[in-house]
Amino acid sequence: MTEMNPNLVVIVSPNAALKGPTKAREIIMEKGIPILSISDQPSKKAFYAKNEEGKSVPSVPDSTGFIVLPMDPMIGARKEFLDPTEMALFNAELIKLLSCTGVLRFIQLEIEKLIDGVKSGKLPDLPKITLKPEQALEAAGFENPYAYSKAFASLKMAEIVADITTTACFKEQNPDKYIPMVSAAHEVLRAATSLADEAREIEKGNNTVLRTSHSSSGKIQRKKKLLDKPQ
Amino acid sequence: MTEMNPNLVVIVSPNAALKGPTKAREIIMEKGIPILSISDQPSKKAFYAKNEEGKSVPSVPDSTGFIVLPMDPMIGARKEFLDPTEMALFNAELIKLLSCTGVLRFIQLEIEKLIDGVKSGKLPDLPKITLKPEQALEAAGFENPYAYSKAFASLKMAEIVADITTTACFKEQNPDKYIPMVSAAHEVLRAATSLADEAREIEKGNNTVLRTSHSSSGKIQRKKKLLDKPQ
């Protein structure tokens, strides 16, 4: 891939602190190619270090950016519970949640900025952030404050899915204990997605759903009323 | 109250580590009366201390028991958001959640054991525990494992309500930021309660709801089928 000599590489993976993604970043960095990593909560280990006051701060080369998504939890990876059908269901719920709550649009907008930079010859500073609910929700563009609250709640619920699956997959060895746990984690996600959907339905009921499609020139356009033209 | 010279005092309060409940326990202990404290997560400070290996362990006199309920979260106590109606709603949701998930029955059964002990002249060891979801769910008596998982999920969701309200009430000073937070916390609780209700409805659909009413002699009786006699 590095032979294509790209202006920017975006790496999306679970736990960017693992050997694989770490090696990938090293190779690309050696070639002097800017990287944006998009990953989940455990990857913070790769991107943060303690400063002198003992506070955890971003610690990556300038040419490496990252977006850590604490609301992108690990699946309940226990073979007694999972099968391809359950896995696809988990991912479907999660994609819906990340869409309704603005996480996906946040990423769209960040990548857009980078592409615009590449086009204009000057890549902007790469984002180095752990995504907060408020940032995702701003991208979502909710107008009704209760829709906003419901989506906020949905994001916090997504965060704890990982707490439960981590315990179930790495700490608990008794199937009679970890099976109900992974099952519970997926129920939390299902409820969280349902709440995110509820938030979007409120906006639909008020005809205020934000859409950010691309014009034929590639520019992002915005609209809120369903029958309006994007502008 | 101590003048009534009771065999046992049960104290229910938020944050048992605060001055008021702490003073209450001191006065009662001085009289040599056993105490059972029922309280929420922050009260762990009152009941636990680090042992030599640095591990947090129960640290109370023999005559003091406690049941810490991490699933009993603080309300979103910000005056821009709360009013008596909203407060009653929060508590109604929470009572429903604690009922459906077995927390309430766990307490019923624990107190029952103590009362039986008092009656028979020998108070048993007082419980010194932080309630785990699994313990509550065992008391709930679910037969369907997905009902169990949903109730488990509900309890984990209740736990994070406190994380959000604590931030909103004690760390964030800007109303534009903390109002959506407290509102989101209440939405998490509403979703959690709805999930607990879903669990109970599954058991109703299978006619397996556990009931533990009292016989006229005061003994707890059990039944599962709606039309059965409790026994």
Added chain:
Amino acid sequence: MTEMNPNLVVIVSPNAALKGPTKAREIIMEKGIPILSISDQPSKKAFYAKNEEGKSVPSVPDSTGFIVLPMDPMIGARKEFLDPTEMALFNAELIKLLSCTGVLRFIQLEIEKLIDGVKSGKLPDLPKITLKPEQALEAAGFENPYAYSKAFASLKMAEIVADITTTACFKEQNPDKYIPMVSAAHEVLRAATSLADEAREIEKGNNTVLRTSHSSSGKIQRKKKLLDKPQ
């Protein structure tokens, strides 16, 4: 309690016409202390008498007020059906219903008026009313007329819960008959609460939920938009 010589006593009980609450009122009245009784439908026997035209009218001393709540029904008190968990569930549903439909705020506002009177040295006339749905709903402050209608419906549904539980508890002796009845009564309440919740969700969707929190001086403040300051 009368030794504290209060300016006003508020008595909340089921069936205020029973011996206990009646005796309590007599004792307090003898001391010349004003009373406000808050109770349910059967307590009308205590507060109303037929006038010359045979019409039922309030019939209490000036120093006794009452708020009769026909929407506060008796629980399905049959031991084959009830247990502490079921009882807590019933009460949770009912508190939610009374909150969403304005009953709770109506009481808040009435008591507030009395407290203001006590503070200013002149207790106003005590309320002598059987609460109508319309009065509760006005306190609820609904803006959307269908939310209002749904809450109205919810209150009427709450009223019939008592009809069913009364028959099941006092008239029907066959468990095979009264168990389904009490179970049905609780289902009516559950459906009624769900409808009240639906009404509140409509108002949330329009950002018009009324909140009446207290200022630090104790005055009631109002607001409708979630992010507004109460005033």
Added chain:
Amino acid sequence: MTEMNPNLVVIVSPNAALKGPTKAREIIMEKGIPILSISDQPSKKAFYAKNEEGKSVPSVPDSTGFIVLPMDPMIGARKEFLDPTEMALFNAELIKLLSCTGVLRFIQLEIEKLIDGVKSGKLPDLPKITLKPEQALEAAGFENPYAYSKAFASLKMAEIVADITTTACFKEQNPDKYIPMVSAAHEVLRAATSLADEAREIEKGNNTVLRTSHSSSGKIQRKKKLLDKPQ
């Protein structure tokens, strides 16, 4: 119609005590033709009289039977609220409720008995009853007791729709008052129907829905499992 000299006439109408249906019954009775009236709660005036002890008892000629359906309420007949669309909606909800709760099957079975009698040359005693929830629910054939309870609740809710519409249509003259009332009455019905549907869904979930179709010979056949043959 009487010229066709039928063996039995079934008259279905609202309020069978009104002039029209009363006249119809008179004409048919004069011809000596047996009648079964199916009507709603207000029609009790036509079919019941007080006996010597002052108790209301059926009081009709032998050749007249009746089935009074207290769960078949009057519509909210106020022109500010109704239009053909709203009326069709009300009736659709009601038909669904009466179907799910067994009322419709009760009538099917009663008429079936009469037709069988006519065929065999001897009309059985005509029913003279006010339908109780328990009778309808027995016809519905619920196996799950909570489904039974939900359907029971649904029937009781249907009964109060009429209380509200009667007040709104005949007692209250102020549109600002009666419009919300009729709207609330229809919300009660909508909630009642939803509960009846919930009951049926439980039975579907257990594969125990009773079906009573006709064989080609006209005999009623029964089945419960979806893939079974009716027998």
Added chain:
Amino acid sequence: MTEMNPNLVVIVSPNAALKGPTKAREIIMEKGIPILSISDQPSKKAFYAKNEEGKSVPSVPDSTGFIVLPMDPMIGARKEFLDPTEMALFNAELIKLLSCTGVLRFIQLEIEKLIDGVKSGKLPDLPKITLKPEQALEAAGFENPYAYSKAFASLKMAEIVADITTTACFKEQNPDKYIPMVSAAHEVLRAATSLADEAREIEKGNNTVLRTSHSSSGKIQRKKKLLDKPQ
């Protein structure tokens, strides 16, 4: 009926291309009485013919109009599945769907135009149309575009019910295959009706439900706000 010499006859039937309805139209036409047929998709065979370019076009005498409703599907008429209760349920769902989506009001308005014409002495051209979703939805008068979309979706779902029941009733002979099919068809309808109801609830939440009741003079009046007078 023709002896009453009416100005217009409206015939409502399934499949107007069958012998019965066809014969009925012939008899009435012979008397020179205008006819409006309202029927379902299969009746297109009766009203359309191919023109010279091979395109299907209306082909009926001037005195015959028709409204074909593709969203009025055949029931799942297999005796293993149907019984009077299931049939009433199917029809209840369908009436609700046709009401919420404007189909019923479209017919109301068309018939109204004809009645007005008859009254004024000149019957207007009879409608000769296959109803499109857009025409029904215009009559429904939705203001929120997502409510409109949901109702649109509901109408398209109603159309496929017939595809499934037709296969199940006429092509498939194995009960193990056609029973799940007819059951599935009814589930499509139930989901479609639920979506239509969702559309109406959005309009209720915005207080924009169109009502078209009749004035005492018989004229259609319109209103949108619940508490408004029709005009």
Added chain:
Amino acid sequence: MTEMNPNLVVIVSPNAALKGPTKAREIIMEKGIPILSISDQPSKKAFYAKNEEGKSVPSVPDSTGFIVLPMDPMIGARKEFLDPTEMALFNAELIKLLSCTGVLRFIQLEIEKLIDGVKSGKLPDLPKITLKPEQALEAAGFENPYAYSKAFASLKMAEIVADITTTACFKEQNPDKYIPMVSAAHEVLRAATSLADEAREIEKGNNTVLRTSHSSSGKIQRKKKLLDKPQ
């Protein structure tokens, strides 16, 4: 890719009849590598031809297999409506639907058979089919016949999404007409997915959800009870 000289190539694309996928198949076939194409309804043009009786039959070389999925509809690809968020939502709903209804497991099992063949040195006949609902549902493994019916209904609803989006994207040029259409198509999908989820919830309520995970040796194992071991 062909340089890797694989035993089998699986190509997943929309409309396999388009130039791109067709070219891909040609290149791979030239190398003598077997192909399995997985695609949607319009791709039938690539895989079927009319036989002598004018019937459409599979018409591909032996080394080419295909699975056509009529329940995998085109998105509502109109820029006024779509944006990356809406697109992700559409796909999330669809993945959930295809998972719950067994489509995904059908593909899993088919591919598994091919891999087993490759491993054992003899590739079996490649599937040449247009997936029927019954085939998907058999893979889903529903035990409750109403869950089966609901999933069946969901699949039929998914099929018509494509009808609507095709019209909206290729036939209708007026945005005021095609925007509501694409929006309606997505509402059909959302309702279809919700129905598929309902089906799965019924199976969860009966503890009969089929899971087909892989053993460590790669073999597919089955289980139905949540706490069972896969076997």
